[in-house]
Amino acid sequence: MRAVPITTHGGPDVLTLQDVPEPTPSASDAIVRVRACALNHLDLWQRRGIARVARQLPHIPGSDIAGEVVDGGPAGLPAGTRVIVHPGLTCGHCGPCLAGHDSLCDRYGVVGFQSEGGYAELVAVPAANLLSIPDGVTFESAAAFPLTFLTAWHMLVSRANVRAGETVLVIAAGSGVGLSTTIHPSTSRSTRPTPSICTCTCTEQPRFLSSNRAMLSDPASARPSISGCRAPYLAGRPAKRSRTSASSMRRR
Numbered sequence: 001m002r003a004v005p006i007t008t009h010g011g012p013d014v015l016t017l018q019d020v021p022e023p024t025p026s027a028s029d030a031i032v033r034v035r036a037c038a039l040n041h042l043d044l045w046q047r048r049g050i051a052r053v054a055r056q057l058p059h060i061p062g063s064d065i066a067g068e069v070v071d072g073g074p075a076g077l078p079a080g081t082r083v084i085v086h087p088g089l090t091c092g093h094c095g096p097c098l099a100g101h102d103s104l105c106d107r108y109g110v111v112g113f114q115s116e117g118g119y120a121e122l123v124a125v126p127a128a129n130l131l132s133i134p135d136g137v138t139f140e141s142a143a144a145f146p147l148t149f150l151t152a153w154h155m156l157v158s159r160a161n162v163r164a165g166e167t168v169l170v171i172a173a174g175s176g177v178g179l180s181t182t183i184h185p186s187t188s189r190s191t192r193p194t195p196s197i198c199t200c201t202c203t204e205q206p207r208f209l210s211s212n213r214a215m216l217s218d219p220a221s222a223r224p225s226i227s228g229c230r231a232p233y234l235a236g237r238p239a240k241r242s243r244t245s246a247s248s249m250r251r252r
Contacts, residue, residue, distance in 0.1 A: 003120035005058040009049030020060070023116060023124035030073035030127040032083060036139035037118035038064035040147055040176075042110065053113065062118030063087045063111050065125070066133060066142035075127035084142045085118070086129040087111045088150070103154065110147075118143075152180035 003020045025031055043061040045053045065085040069077045077083065089109035090097050096104035111117055111125055133142045155177075156162050172178045 001121040003060050005060045005119070006047050006055075007058045009047065009057075012047075014047065020058075020120070022122055023120075025071065025073060025124040028074060028126055028128070029124045030069060030075055030077070030130055031071040032065065032067040032085060032123050032125060032130070033070050034062075034065055034118045034121060034123055035067040036065075036143035037062040038143040038146075040064055040112075042113055042147070043117075043119075046113070055113070060116040060119050060123075061112045062120070062123075063113065064143045064146045065111065065118035065123060066139040067118075067123075069130065070122065072130075073127035075130055077127075077130060077132075081130075082133040082139070082142075083130045084133055084145065085111060085123070085125050086131060086150075087146045088129070089114055089126065092128070148176040148180040151177045 001020060001022045002017055004015050004017055005020060006014070007016075007018075008014050023031065040063050042053065042063055046055060046059065046061050064087065067083065067085075069079055069081040069083055072078065072081070087110050088102060089107075089111060090102040090105040091107045092102075094105055094107070096102065096106075102108070109115065111123075111129070112119075115125075117123065133139070156168070160168075162168055170178050
């Protein structure tokens, strides 16, 4: 099959299309034909060779996968079923897994990091990680969902337990996770996401990192806050510096 493995670290130019062996599934795996695979920061870090995510090369990255079932394995999904791949790898038997806290599994991993990923025509993944894609959702849209929206759900629902009527401060709402937070079902209707303005150290002009959903659904409730800006401006007008707070983001 064709794939784009990382064979050496560096910039995008180190990625080349190659012929590699097809994946060999375990007894608990399914085979998926990849139709779309999103780009995640994890992929960039691995390609660059950042120490904390270093893998033995060659390695096929790609964690956010959507495609069609080739072999459903123990899940029994028929060939051709449109699926999204849950990227979390767990043992399924330890205390945290049995309690529903699979992200705390001692053996927790991520598809495309601890295993070969979706930069390939075929990928072997745990059959239990397959979820059917609803009609009307494209492969590209489905592939944009997994890691960022799972993180947003964990923060908003599992940790913060946001409730109707609360205001949620979203830091850097233009990032993948930030954007997922502002359009997440738990905030898009029942709470008021408040995008923030921030600036990095390399520029004097802060960037407005808001989501269109937050601003268009209720502009009055989506007034941005300013945090850490050296030269704060909003729509070309000077703005007062202010300290941001996430007091409404309660932890369990």
